[in-house]
Amino acid sequence: MNRAYYYMRDSAPFGEVAIKIPINPSMNNDENIDFDGLKAIKRLSSEGISVNATLVMTPEQALLAAKAGAAYVSPFAGRIDDYIHARMGMKIGEDFQKRDYFNYDLLRRARDKVLGDVMASASSVREIYESRLINSVVDQGYDNGVYSGVDLVARILRIFRAYGFKTEVIAASIRNSRQVREVAELGVHIATVPFNVLKDMIKHYKTAEGMRRFMDDIVPQYRELFMKK
Numbered sequence: 001m002n003r004a005y006y007y008m009r010d011s012a013p014f015g016e017v018a019i020k021i022p023i024n025p026s027m028n029n030d031e032n033i034d035f036d037g038l039k040a041i042k043r044l045s046s047e048g049i050s051v052n053a054t055l056v057m058t059p060e061q062a063l064l065a066a067k068a069g070a071a072y073v074s075p076f077a078g079r080i081d082d083y084i085h086a087r088m089g090m091k092i093g094e095d096f097q098k099r100d101y102f103n104y105d106l107l108r109r110a111r112d113k114v115l116g117d118v119m120a121s122a123s124s125v126r127e128i129y130e131s132r133l134i135n136s137v138v139d140q141g142y143d144n145g146v147y148s149g150v151d152l153v154a155r156i157l158r159i160f161r162a163y164g165f166k167t168e169v170i171a172a173s174i175r176n177s178r179q180v181r182e183v184a185e186l187g188v189h190i191a192t193v194p195f196n197v198l199k200d201m202i203k204h205y206k207t208a209e210g211m212r213r214f215m216d217d218i219v220p221q222y223r224e225l226f227m228k229k
Contacts, residue, residue, distance in 0.1 A: 050071040056076065066163075088141075
């Protein structure tokens with residue numbers, strides 16, 4: 001087992017079984033089965049069976065799952081980060097590693113800088129709006145208005161709270177400890193956290209340094225105390 005399930009609340013329902021249903025089971029753009037996942041979610045939920053709508057990549061998918069009665073939705077934060085990287089022409093394993101933190105704030109700043117430079121030479125609003133270059137830059141920086149995996153989780157939570165949905169959000173595909181912190185700050189209900197990320201969460205250089213200093217100060221005194229006969 002290389003994956004731990006870390007619950008972000010005190011009263012988590014450990015032991016509860018939920019059936020995982022993909023939000024859309026189509027693998028090759030087969031429109032005939034696009035809604036089969038939602039149909040299964042609605043049917044199972046109506047029979048009192050908890051369903052986890054998985055492979056959620058957009059707030060729109062999460063909204064449909066909640067409307068169908070899903071007990072949980074699982075947005076895949078890390079995979080959205082990978083997808084946005086790919087839209088910028090970056091390759092996993094070469095330009096970035098899976099465990100790297102996706103700095104979407106820096107990305108936004110970089111995109112805004114490029115857009116500002118390009119817009120400065122435009123003579124009208126229409127020219128800016130219709131510019132292929134500007135639209136290309138904007139399109140690379142996010143996925144249909146979603147800036148990162150953490151942003152995806154944030155938007156889903158915002159929708160659910162606005163309409164009072166009881167559906168809980170499971171932040172899935174978590175890649176690093178900073179992602180855990182950011183989804184926790186959002187108030188996400190549950191996160192799936194790999195064990196290597198849990199290990200990173202417990203560590204800090206200054207904590208280890210402090211332990212070494214504690215031992216340097218205390219151990220000689222205790223050695224003298226307990227070795228006396």
